[in-house]
Amino acid sequence: MAGAAIANHLYKPGFLWPKSKADVWYLLRALKNYRGDLLRARKFASVGTCDGWTLAQVALAFVLSNDKVGTAMFSTTRLHHLEENIAACELDVPDLLARQIRSL
Numbered sequence: 001m002a003g004a005a006i007a008n009h010l011y012k013p014g015f016l017w018p019k020s021k022a023d024v025w026y027l028l029r030a031l032k033n034y035r036g037d038l039l040r041a042r043k044f045a046s047v048g049t050c051d052g053w054t055l056a057q058v059a060l061a062f063v064l065s066n067d068k069v070g071t072a073m074f075s076t077t078r079l080h081h082l083e084e085n086i087a088a089c090e091l092d093v094p095d096l097l098a099r100q101i102r103s104l
Contacts, residue, residue, distance in 0.1 A: 056084060
């Protein structure tokens with residue numbers, strides 16, 4: 001089981017530069033609870049994506065591509081994020097992108 005399979009979006013470009021009140025809340029929560037993870041996640045901000053995929057879908061599909069992972073847990077408060085995450089369960093991460101992620 002993979003908990004926090006999309007890593008609280010800590011790798012998201014622009015995460016450190018909030019654009020809304022919600023973004024400020026997420027940043028403050030990350031600084032309080034996940035400071036070390038936030039610093040480690042910054043190296044993933046440059047990871048590529050696939051046409052039509054969100055970064056969250058790349059992260060979730062990558063986690064699910066691990067043969068040792070049978071379940072990936074995430075949380076969301078937005079319906080469109082839930083729909084994106086469900087769609088990611090059917091995606092296969094291209095080998096080149098998977099190698100790029102593993103190399104970080």
